[in-house]
Amino acid sequence: MSLFFQTLISGLNLGSIYALIALGYTMVYGIAKMLNFAHGDVIMIGAYSVIVTVSSLGLPPVIAILIGIAFCALLGVSIEFLAYKPLRKASSLAVLITAIGVSYFLQNIAQLIFGTQQLAFPKIINLDAIKIGSVQIDGITLVTLCVTAVIMVLLTLFINFTKIGKAMRAVSEDKEAAELMGISTNRTISVTFAIGSALAMIASLFYGATYTYIKPTTGSMPGIKAFTAAVFGGIGSIPGAMLGGIMLGIIEQYSKAYISTTMSDAIVFGVLILVLLVKPTGLLGKKISEKV
Amino acid sequence: MSNNYEHKPKLVPYPSNAFVPERDLGKRPVLEVNHLGIDFGGLTAVDDFSIIVGRTEIAGLIGPNGAGKTTVFNLLTNVYHPTRGSILVDGMSTAGKSTHQVNHMGIARTFQNIRLFSNLSVLDNVKVGLHNSMKENFFAAVTHGFGYGKAEKKADKEALEFLDFFHMADMADAPAGSLPYGAQRRLEIARALATSPKIILLDEPAAGMNPSETAELMENIRRIRDNFGIAVMLIEHDMKLVMNICEGICVLDHGKVIAKGTPDEIKSNPKVVEAYLGKAKEA
Numbered sequence: 001m002s003l004f005f006q007t008l009i010s011g012l013n014l015g016s017i018y019a020l021i022a023l024g025y026t027m028v029y030g031i032a033k034m035l036n037f038a039h040g041d042v043i044m045i046g047a048y049s050v051i052v053t054v055s056s057l058g059l060p061p062v063i064a065i066l067i068g069i070a071f072c073a074l075l076g077v078s079i080e081f082l083a084y085k086p087l088r089k090a091s092s093l094a095v096l097i098t099a100i101g102v103s104y105f106l107q108n109i110a111q112l113i114f115g116t117q118q119l120a121f122p123k124i125i126n127l128d129a130i131k132i133g134s135v136q137i138d139g140i141t142l143v144t145l146c147v148t149a150v151i152m153v154l155l156t157l158f159i160n161f162t163k164i165g166k167a168m169r170a171v172s173e174d175k176e177a178a179e180l181m182g183i184s185t186n187r188t189i190s191v192t193f194a195i196g197s198a199l200a201m202i203a204s205l206f207y208g209a210t211y212t213y214i215k216p217t218t219g220s221m222p223g224i225k226a227f228t229a230a231v232f233g234g235i236g237s238i239p240g241a242m243l244g245g246i247m248l249g250i251i252e253q254y255s256k257a258y259i260s261t262t263m264s265d266a267i268v269f270g271v272l273i274l275v276l277l278v279k280p281t282g283l284l285g286k287k288i289s290e291k292v
Numbered sequence: 293m294s295n296n297y298e299h300k301p302k303l304v305p306y307p308s309n310a311f312v313p314e315r316d317l318g319k320r321p322v323l324e325v326n327h328l329g330i331d332f333g334g335l336t337a338v339d340d341f342s343i344i345v346g347r348t349e350i351a352g353l354i355g356p357n358g359a360g361k362t363t364v365f366n367l368l369t370n371v372y373h374p375t376r377g378s379i380l381v382d383g384m385s386t387a388g389k390s391t392h393q394v395n396h397m398g399i400a401r402t403f404q405n406i407r408l409f410s411n412l413s414v415l416d417n418v419k420v421g422l423h424n425s426m427k428e429n430f431f432a433a434v435t436h437g438f439g440y441g442k443a444e445k446k447a448d449k450e451a452l453e454f455l456d457f458f459h460m461a462d463m464a465d466a467p468a469g470s471l472p473y474g475a476q477r478r479l480e481i482a483r484a485l486a487t488s489p490k491i492i493l494l495d496e497p498a499a500g501m502n503p504s505e506t507a508e509l510m511e512n513i514r515r516i517r518d519n520f521g522i523a524v525m526l527i528e529h530d531m532k533l534v535m536n537i538c539e540g541i542c543v544l545d546h547g548k549v550i551a552k553g554t555p556d557e558i559k560s561n562p563k564v565v566e567a568y569l570g571k572a573k574e575a
Contacts, residue, residue, distance in 0.1 A: 182395035
């Protein structure tokens, strides 16, 4: 029984990280109708930014995190401006290939600056583990869960009740009509990239704290998993990304604990295939009706 | 089709060869379009389109299917960028502007097939329209919560007033997609009006409406002009509506203007009868 709950906690922890990253994928897809495969690499850049600010420059963690968030938001906006904006009217395949190109570009930049060796991620969250019965919850896990929950609530409020949130929903439904109502789609897309990248940075903190080492390809696997989570939950849907991320994390940890560590990824992707067979739009995905 | 309309608008010459309603004389026209044209590849969709719309004029744009009427609307809003010609909104050129900037300059529009944000509530649709008159930005939203809440309340109130104008305030919280057809049409107009335009373009506002709904629409179009003091330009196939409320009418055929004038002038213009009204006379 202890293993069951312990696994649930670690599943929630991993799932929170996936969910935070998946939000970036799903928001960008919902609004710009593109898959930003460079999104995973923003996590890696975010993690390196903490290594530079904390380990090398010795800045206090809070400042380091704020710098990292600002840097990643700026990075996301710049990527969109330089790589994707010129392709606004191009085919989605061209944009997809470009995104993959940006992903390799970021990985190679990181390799050039930091080398191929993995670097230790500084310990910036020092919190004692708590014990509930026989289940032990690490301090970092607790922070991850709480911060993710708060972010999800804030993001939901932001999307539903602010002017920019409404603009984002309008643009995601009908870009042209939104333009004609005076909304700048370019600005809305920039804001979306900024938010998505900032969330990726926060995810990188938890990822770094859980896995403790960072290398230039660190972003790929969580990136792919988070993309899977976004599709699993229904790409374009924000609650879907949250649910998909958490469920994927839990499934992965249970597979590791009860079935097989080496097979866990296969099981995760198997579940994805099953869900998509039964519900092609994902768990909370909207039905796409073609207008004739 | 009866030819007896009580509606007999009078147009007076504006500087040279264009006409505006008498009450708009001496004021700068809201829309001045000169020799507008667009080619798609080798196809000329609209050519040499010129029109002057007075500040509070109700103008009609009519013509057979495929004449290029919606293309004109797309050109006026810079959804398509014109190959030739110029557009002045209240004296300012729209050349090189993006669509949302053209909206900020004072052009709002509705669509031939309704394009509401159907997953947003009715109120939120109008608030999206209010978007550009609300001054808060992203950082204001994050930093001063109280001021923001106040502005949101103000926006709610304003949005409700727009809904009330169309007698649909009681539907404010429903998702826009769930409204009946007629209400969706009204909401689209409310959303466009919320962007505080100087001229509103209505693309076939009466499409799919029954006679009583059309009568209500005509009344609403007049109320829009009188209450907001703005110009209305509409594309419509319902000749009764056009002849009853439009002051200046422009007839388009094969991308070219074939006639311009008051409803009476248009009705008696042989070119128009040949291209367009001929069909209606048979009925």
